[in-house]
Amino acid sequence: MGIHCAEPDAQRLRSLGVFEGAQVGVVDIRSGMVLDVRGSRLALGWDVVGAITVRLARP
Amino acid sequence: MTSGGAERATRESERATRSLRVALVGNPNSGKSTLFNVLTGMKQRVANFPGVTVEHAEGAYVYEDARITVLDLPGSYSVSAQSPDEAVALDVILGRKPGVLPADVIVVVVDAANLERNLFFASQILELGLPTVIALNRMDKADAEDTRIDVPELIHGLGVVVIPVTATRARGIDRLRHAISSATSLPLPDPRAALGDDSDVERRYAWIDSVVERSVVRRQRDRRSVTDRVDAVLLHSVWGLCVFIVVLLVVFQSMFTIARPLADGIQWLVTQAGAFTVNVLPAGDLRSLLTGGVLGGVGSVLVFLPQIALLFFFIGLLEDSGYMARAAFVMDRYMRPLGLQGRSFIPLVSGYACAVPAIMATRTIQQREERFATIMVVPLISCSARLPVYTLLIAAFVPAVTVGGIFGLQSLTMLGMYALGTVAAFVSAAIFRRTLLRSDTRALIIELPRYSMPSFRVLAASVWQRIRIFLRLAGTVIFAISLLLWALARYPQPDAPANVTHEQQLSQSALGHIGHAIEPIVRPLGYDWKLGVSMVASFAAREVFVSTMGTIYSAGDDVHAPGLAERLRAERSAKSGALVYTPLIAVGLMTFYVFALMCTSTIAITVRETGGGLRGGAWAALQFVYMFVLAYAAAFVVYRGGLLLGLGGGA
Numbered sequence: 247m248g249i250h251c252a253e254p255d256a257q258r259l260r261s262l263g264v265f266e267g268a269q270v271g272v273v274d275i276r277s278g279m280v281l282d283v284r285g286s287r288l289a290l291g292w293d294v295v296g297a298i299t300v301r302l303a304r305p
Numbered sequence: 306m307t308s309g310g311a312e313r314a315t316r317e318s319e320r321a322t323r324s325l326r327v328a329l330v331g332n333p334n335s336g337k338s339t340l341f342n343v344l345t346g347m348k349q350r351v352a353n354f355p356g357v358t359v360e361h362a363e364g365a366y367v368y369e370d371a372r373i374t375v376l377d378l379p380g381s382y383s384v385s386a387q388s389p390d391e392a393v394a395l396d397v398i399l400g401r402k403p404g405v406l407p408a409d410v411i412v413v414v415v416d417a418a419n420l421e422r423n424l425f426f427a428s429q430i431l432e433l434g435l436p437t438v439i440a441l442n443r444m445d446k447a448d449a450e451d452t453r454i455d456v457p458e459l460i461h462g463l464g465v466v467v468i469p470v471t472a473t474r475a476r477g478i479d480r481l482r483h484a485i486s487s488a489t490s491l492p493l494p495d496p497r498a499a500l501g502d503d504s505d506v507e508r509r510y511a512w513i514d515s516v517v518e519r520s521v522v523r524r525q526r527d528r529r530s531v532t533d534r535v536d537a538v539l540l541h542s543v544w545g546l547c548v549f550i551v552v553l554l555v556v557f558q559s560m561f562t563i564a565r566p567l568a569d570g571i572q573w574l575v576t577q578a579g580a581f582t583v584n585v586l587p588a589g590d591l592r593s594l595l596t597g598g599v600l601g602g603v604g605s606v607l608v609f610l611p612q613i614a615l616l617f618f619f620i621g622l623l624e625d626s627g628y629m630a631r632a633a634f635v636m637d638r639y640m641r642p643l644g645l646q647g648r649s650f651i652p653l654v655s656g657y658a659c660a661v662p663a664i665m666a667t668r669t670i671q672q673r674e675e676r677f678a679t680i681m682v683v684p685l686i687s688c689s690a691r692l693p694v695y696t697l698l699i700a701a702f703v704p705a706v707t708v709g710g711i712f713g714l715q716s717l718t719m720l721g722m723y724a725l726g727t728v729a730a731f732v733s734a735a736i737f738r739r740t741l742l743r744s745d746t747r748a749l750i751i752e753l754p755r756y757s758m759p760s761f762r763v764l765a766a767s768v769w770q771r772i773r774i775f776l777r778l779a780g781t782v783i784f785a786i787s788l789l790l791w792a793l794a795r796y797p798q799p800d801a802p803a804n805v806t807h808e809q810q811l812s813q814s815a816l817g818h819i820g821h822a823i824e825p826i827v828r829p830l831g832y833d834w835k836l837g838v839s840m841v842a843s844f845a846a847r848e849v850f851v852s853t854m855g856t857i858y859s860a861g862d863d864v865h866a867p868g869l870a871e872r873l874r875a876e877r878s879a880k881s882g883a884l885v886y887t888p889l890i891a892v893g894l895m896t897f898y899v900f901a902l903m904c905t906s907t908i909a910i911t912v913r914e915t916g917g918g919l920r921g922g923a924w925a926a927l928q929f930v931y932m933f934v935l936a937y938a939a940a941f942v943v944y945r946g947g948l949l950l951g952l953g954g955g956a
Contacts, residue, residue: 293746
């Protein structure tokens with residue numbers, strides 16, 4: 247995955263386990279985004295979702 | 306702790322020859338505060354979400370010959386502090402917080418059911434090279450999820466003592482206490498293993514993965530399916546909002562239905578105490594002080610207790626169950642246009658109970674501008690202290706008729722006042738965020754904890770803690786003001802007190818002189834000097850308005866004499882004989898109370914939370930002035946507009 251957002255937000259995401267190249271599960275993308283990050287659920291608001299690119303991992 | 310236990314602890318602490326300071330740190334939702342309760346036997350909050358572990362809580366226990374002081378620090382995700390809460394935690398750990406001694410031992414609470422994410426912060430703490438113990442909490446949850454953790458292997462990987470515990474069931478606590486006491490004599494964690502700062506997160510997680518791979522035996526992958534299925538509804542853009550609105554309605558409805566009889570009961574007790582005092586004491590200064598000053602003042606605070614306790618109970622219930630984080634997520638998109646994020650919604654909702662804890666709850670908002678904007682507008686939300694003012698004026702001046710066959714005009718008026726304050730808060734927030742407090746709105750990034758059944762014991766303990774804070778903060782202020790008002794209304798006394806009416810006596814008192822002096826200011830709003838006095842008095846605390854009106858219009862000792870509403874309705878001007886109070890004046894007055902910041906506790910907390918000292922004072926002054934201008938302008942428009950429309954004025 248790739249992240250392109252303001253540095254304080256990116257830093258927060260990183261400390262929560264969301265960083266460039268990390269493997270995450272996408273639980274919900276209907277409003278904002280809910281990610282499965284190493285077993286914990288992380289909810290991201292609308293604007294940060296636009297800054298995140300999730301690429302399908304090869305199984 | 307029982308009193309016997311407390312005595313024993315005191316004796317033990319006298320024997321203690323050694324003392325140790327322990328800092329308890331960890332991620333939010335790691336069960337840190339529960340562990341704190343179990344370790345120290347002191348009651349504290351569990352959840353961290355709306356900033357309940359504000360500042361730091363302290364407790365102590367005695368183990369063998371040592372007195373162990375434990376500091377419960379706010380939950381943190383990383384040592385690169387972002388929110389004020391996290392900054393406090395780091396400052397205490399590093400011994401940078403003035404007035405707080407540095408810790409001898411750090412206990413990192415790690416959620417065993419969420420190991421990798423928790424180890425991120427833990428690994429950063431280990432790099433500080435201080436004596437550290439890891440409390441591997443929620444072992445029961447990990448077991449239930451079929452996650453087998455090889456503790457010796459984890460100790461080997463992390464290089465520090467790891468003690469498995471289940472704080473909710475008080476398991477593993479003795480071993481943890483032993484580990485804490487011996488931590489200073491063990492080798493320190495190796496700071497050479499440093500994995501760089503936050504930007505080198507990839508390396509840190511790679512290291513964590515390698516540790517976890519060796520020590521965690523098996524994990525069930527889709528263990529969160531139930532939570533996910535519930536969240537599919539609760540986080541839905543339409544259904545989620547509907548559920549949230551229903552939750553709020555249920556909370557407010559039960560607050561009124563459950564709190565009303567309790568408040569009536571307290572009112573009855575206060576009235577009985579007043580009657581008892583009147584019976585046993587002769588008329589005079591002492592009796593007047595006890596009934597008018599003490600009972601009138603303390604009574605007016607006590608009546609709010611049930612409602613405030615219930616609101617904190619519900620807010621705690623929503624937090625501890627895990628729902629509050631979902632509500633913040635659902636509300637996020639609606640808060641965006643105001644320049645606020647979802648997290649601001651919880652302080653705003655708390656504002657319906659009391660602005661003081663609501664302002665304290667803004668601590669989890671990381672960005673300063675957003676946080677300050679929320680603080681500035683929270684007091685516009687109609688808190689429970691406005692309720693008695695609305696209730697008195699509505700009962701007196703709004704006819705009890707139904708509109709459209711269903712809704713009572715009185716309850717609609719009440720709802721209107723709440724709506725007015727809420728809309729004003731939203732609009733003011735948008736204005737603040739576009740002017741003084743401009744900045745990019747920070748994205749909402751929030752952990753959704755597992756749903757869990759809140760412990761009612763913990764909830765009750767936290768409600769009790771809030772009640773004590775409320776009584777101390779508001780009770781002392783109102784008590785002091787009630788006494789002052791009583792004295793101002795009673796002295797100087799006329800030479801022949803028997804011959805003058807209560808009104809004449811009041812008019813000649815110090816309070817009367819103040820009232821006449823400010824009459825020119827309140828006159829344009831249609832108020833007389835008595836209303837002016839009540840308003841001035843209630844600038845310290847809104848509740849005082851009702852008790853002041855009670856004091857002014859009381860025939861003598863009985864402040865809570867029934868029929869205050871009737872007396873207001875019947876009050877006529879001594880000069881013209883016209884009615885002093887009309888429905889128009891009442892609506893204008895309520896509008897004033899919707900907007901005006903009349904609460905010394907709120908002012909004090911705003912000063913503290915916006916930086917303290919002169920800077921905090923300036924923010925609080927701005928808050929007070931803008932709300933006063935808003936209140937005066939709104940009351941003026943309502944009154945003068947009403948007169949122009951021919952709705953009738955007063956004397």
